[in-house]
């Protein structure tokens with residue numbers, strides 16, 4: 001059971017947990033079009049709370065909205081600031097944050113271009129997603145009878161609400177069969193991902209994960225692990241993996257914001273390697289936890305520290321001002337987005353300079369050499385699939401006036417100062 005906390009952020013206001021309700025005709029409840037994210041905030045060894053990779057998560061939330069042709073009235077900086085402030089208002093030093101952008105009630109039917117788009121953020125305490133033992137000992141997984149959506153059936157790069165019926169069915173099947181988690185294959189039969197995690201295998205010291213061109217979510221933890229592996233000198237390849245290659249791998253693990261780095265010790269009743277977490281998995285798991293929880297400060301750009309941000313909202317003692325609603329809710333944009341951003345390289349089908357391409361996999365990948373320090377053969381170019389900065393909003397445009405409406409006055413000046421920014425604490429803080 002989720003333990004309720006004091007406040008939920010809803011459309012620019014902090015409202016009591018019990019008052020955060022939606023109408024039964026909420027469009028997303030019926031048809032599933034909407035975006036969501038899952039973000040963790042950790043209390044680190046030095047006592048500071050860090051929201052891990054907040055900007056990347058909010059960028060993916062907005063990318064998902066873009067894929068869905070829905071437009072929240074808040075900009076990235078505003079949603080990030082709201083995440084920070086929500087933790088403050090709830091006195092939380094550790095949390096799982098769940099931003100949502102959904103289509104509210106209004107018209108019914110499939111085509112509802114004028115229904116309001118609502119944005120909310122909920123925070124709660126969430127321990128190890130697959131259990132503490134899972135992180136330590138590894139889990140038992142089952143290849144699902146359900147397949148991941150074909151890339152022309154749904155939008156795999158979006159974290160879209162309705163797409164998760166596929167994950168829920170796979171997870172239920174796995175749990176009812178006595179397993180901990182499902183592994184879904186794609187419609188061509190290659191390994192795709194877990195119900196809510198990306199998947200990695202290790203073969204002869206080489207780390208292998210399915211490519212972003214497949215039907216997988218572009219996991220932020222996946223990208224984090226690829227970066228860390230490169231730094232550790234572990235060879236990395238993004239290639240298709242077949243079911244038998246998975247069975248014969250030396251190690252396997254899941255990554256995800258919720259699942260963190262969870263070893264897989266068994267797939268379909270076949271032990272993976274020695275049937276316990278292997279050395280590469282443990283090395284990367286350790287490095288991950290050192291960064292999110294301990295004192296590894298090698299990636300300051302991944303942290304948003306709570307105390308580093310000035311609060312634009314009034315103190316908890318006074319209620320947040322009620323934001324005046326615009327006279328009429330703006331229609332969801334249909335047709336091309338107003339400010340198209342260049343797609344990340346990986347989506348645009350281009351390879352970055354110097355990036356080796358290994359589409360479809362190559363027979364040689366199972367003969368990959370053992371990791372040598374500094375001898376990374378990663379195919380992931382630095383900067384590939386990094387979140388794109390939000391587009392500059394032209395002054396006087398409809399969007400900027402919406403922003404003005406939705407942002408408390410004190411927030412606007414503070415937001416300018418945030419500038420995605422003060423990742424490191426001010427001196428003496």
Ligand SMILES: Cc1ncc(COP(=O)(O)O)c(C=O)c1O
Pocket residue numbers: 038159167193194195196197198216217218219220221222255256257258
């Ligand atoms: C289907 C799916 N794959 C992978 C992931 C892992 O993504 P991330 O590491 O960004 O949490 C998630 C979780 O969001 C997911 O739902």
